[in-house]
Amino acid sequence: MTTRRSTTHGFARTDKLLETRIRKASEARGFAQSRVLTHWEEVAGADIAALARPVEVSYARSGFGATLTVLTTGANAPIVEMRREELRNRINAVYGYNAITRVRVTQTAATGFAEGQVDFTYRPKPAAPAEPAPQVLARARATAEGVADEGLRAALERLAANVICKEQGRG
Numbered sequence: 001m002t003t004r005r006s007t008t009h010g011f012a013r014t015d016k017l018l019e020t021r022i023r024k025a026s027e028a029r030g031f032a033q034s035r036v037l038t039h040w041e042e043v044a045g046a047d048i049a050a051l052a053r054p055v056e057v058s059y060a061r062s063g064f065g066a067t068l069t070v071l072t073t074g075a076n077a078p079i080v081e082m083r084r085e086e087l088r089n090r091i092n093a094v095y096g097y098n099a100i101t102r103v104r105v106t107q108t109a110a111t112g113f114a115e116g117q118v119d120f121t122y123r124p125k126p127a128a129p130a131e132p133a134p135q136v137l138a139r140a141r142a143t144a145e146g147v148a149d150e151g152l153r154a155a156l157e158r159l160a161a162n163v164i165c166k167e168q169g170r171g
Contacts, residue, residue, distance in 0.1 A: 043094050048087055051076040055106065065101030077107045132161045139164055 041049040052072040059066050068091065072080045080087075084103045091100045132140075140160035147153040 039094075043091055044087055045090065048080065048083060052080045052105070057100075065098060067102040067104055068100045069104045069106060071106050071108055074107045077105055081105050132165055136161050136164045136168075 040054055044052070044054075052070040054068060055071045056069040057066050058069070068088070070080060070087070084105065088100050088103045092098055137157075140157045143160040144153045144156035147156060
């Protein structure tokens, strides 16, 4: 019987060589836990965001892709579990590649241990700022008066109005 000789001749698999570099590159391109956290409602959708919160994005020791861990209450866990694939597809659509390969759902009680309690109520986005006073708009128009380009003048007027409003708020 003959013994099988290695065909790799000392070479390592490409995925093992590039694993840490790919991880660093993906983090440098915005795939960090903070992005998933800060844009959770837009990424997951309002209905899922009302039921669950992202806790952690972790990479496996072997292979590509990450695991997203979401936290929900015990009563909502089956709903989130059923929509796990939809959530994974939404996140991957945002990043443009198969960034998340698995979604893990963890549960906490609505009341219970202090460190396990999570606030699942979404706060509404702040309302758009009120229109500046006519005196502020007139002063802003006077500031940008000599600019010939229409778009640039409008942008400078908005900027001047914002600066004037902030100055008045401090005084």
